[in-house]
Amino acid sequence: MADIHEAPLLRARRVCIAGDGFPQWSRRNDEPRPPMRQSFAHFRIALYAPILAGALLVSGCASLPPPTAELDAAGQAVLRAESADADQYASDALAAARASLQRAQEAMARGRDDEARAAALSAAAEADQARVRSNAARTRAELLQKRAEIAELRARLQIDAAPPAGDPLDLPVTAGSAEQRAQALDADPRLAPFAQYERLQARQALAALATVARRDLPAALAQAERRVAVAEQAARIEAARREIERLERERSDLLIEASRRDAETARAEAERMRLQAQLQAEEAARLRAQAEQVEAVLDGAQAAQQDKLGAAREKEAALARKEAELVAGAKLPPLRRDARGEVFTLAGDAFASGQAKLTSAAAASVKALGIYLAALPGGAVQVIGHTDSQGDAAANRALSEQRAQQVRASLVAAGLARDRVSSQGRGAAEPVADNGSAAGRAKNRRVDIIVAIKP
Structure with a gap:
């Protein structure tokens, strides 16, 4: 993907206007065509629209097509920000993106394509800023929740707490110009593997600064600042996501250990209850045998007493009978x-x-x-x-x-x-x-x- 990373000015020199008025890509005979992954194709328009716009403005071509691609890319960026709950976590940036998109649509309706294109590019960058800010807030909440769950599990298992880890979202932002910040981001080993697409957009925006007219320089510089900020935030978010994945693995290991210990405790408790039940059964049998012995003794005594009582009653009845018969x-x-x-x-x-x-x-x-x-x-x-x-x-x-x-x-x-x-x-x-x-x-x-x- 070498041609994706080259500066827009160099690519613009290889752009010509086809008969239908739209730019077509060309390449040298000795330049192989780079393969494009299918997973990268869905944001191809969003990637190339701002690049083509900046390149064609300075390439000397006869005319530019209407900024429909830029408007579509900006609309998609706003939708992605809304889906990321930017209304809750980055409402100011999302409102700015919506306002820029509205200006772009109105300018295009009046036929002012250059103004519409610039407003659309600004809307896309502002929407991306809103999206990454919202994603950062949600990622921070998830990261804190994972750390709290792990701390609770460690306390439950009586495992020493791990040394506090830094929050990737709190990594310091390098001071300086947008170019210096982009270079520092590329040089940071903690963030180097992340946010490649956002880094590419930032490099394109920085490269475009060398080709814009003086009157357009403030807007282009603001666009570059936004793109660098988006790349910085996106890299920190991906680093935080990587930390969340690590914490999730640690949490799974701790849950397995907790389950193992719970099972051991349950087995020990079951064995204790079994022994206790056995002792209780033996004691009950002993008491039952003792009670049976006492009951047998009492039954014997009662039977003897009943026999004595019956004999006494029989004797009393015989005497009463004899007396009654004598009297009558x-x-x-x-x-x-x-x-x-x-x-x-x-x-x-x-x-x-x-x-x-x-x-x-x-x-x-x-x-x-x-x-x-x-x-x-x-x-x-x-x-x-x-x-x-x-x-x-x-x-x-x-x-x-x-x-x-x-x-x-x-x-x-x-x-x-x-x-x-x-x-x-x-x-x-x-x-x-x-x-x-x-x-x-x-x-x-x-x-x-x-x-x-x-x-």
Whole structure:
């Protein structure tokens, strides 16, 4: 790309005006055509438009084409600055670029091509200044954020902080003319590899100073100053980006180390928890075995106590039964036990046929039962009368109710507390034998005295 870097005056001497009025490039027969990378082609117009403009003004060619390329390049430069948030970080420079672009468009509309071309070149340079200033602000913020993240990671990992590194964006700007600043930028080893395109634009603007008319020199000098400033700032931005890339690699390494340490800590904690759980399980098993032993001892003691209590109750009940039978001169009614408790049953012959009055023998037996129940603490007593299925159901129910009430009254008379005993007649509703036979009907004619088991 040797011909890209040569001074615009030398290139202008090889420009001629084609039949259509537009400049065409020519080269010597012994000069090879330089290859152009595809990635460089997208800003070819933006690069050559200001170069051609300056060169053609002094080349002696007959005329210049309208500055449409310069206007397009300036518009693109303004759009790039806007995309870089120059409205936020470099609003003054962006406003100046927009104003210059507006002047260029108005001048071209009036046919004042030279004025339009100059204003367009100024707009492009001002827009590039706005763009690099905005990029510098955003790059500085990203650089500070990366350094803060790395400092936090180092503190977390207890790694000594790295010695403070200089900020490439704060590298001092060389004092002097635009030419001296460009030479200093080329000679600075810290910035030499960066911003080649912007350096080329700066060299072109400086080279054009030797060819412009005296009246155009201030504008050309200002243009060169802008281009050098853009190159300086762009080089510092690229150097800062390189530092950000290095910091990002360091951050990735620190994150990997943090993950490794976190994994080791997690494994150690898991092992600690496993051992703790194992110890707790062993302790729980020991306590459970001990509790089982204590429970077995208590169960044995309780069982023995229950046996003793049961034996005492049995003895007390036997004595109370014997005493009741002696006092009443009769035996207690037959006894059976079921889920309801103790059930004493008076057979059907305890009453005269069709009547609710107890026979003398049955009355003595009920008296003995009342004395027995009154002598012992126990649960509620329920007297339930039953009949067979012979006769009218309503009459049977009434008869069963009367017989139950008679038995209840006899129990109360024998000493059983009135509020402890209740009576009910159920007729033939709950037979215990087949009503089809005399023997079955005899079993169904009965009065049950149910003593609930007291807990």
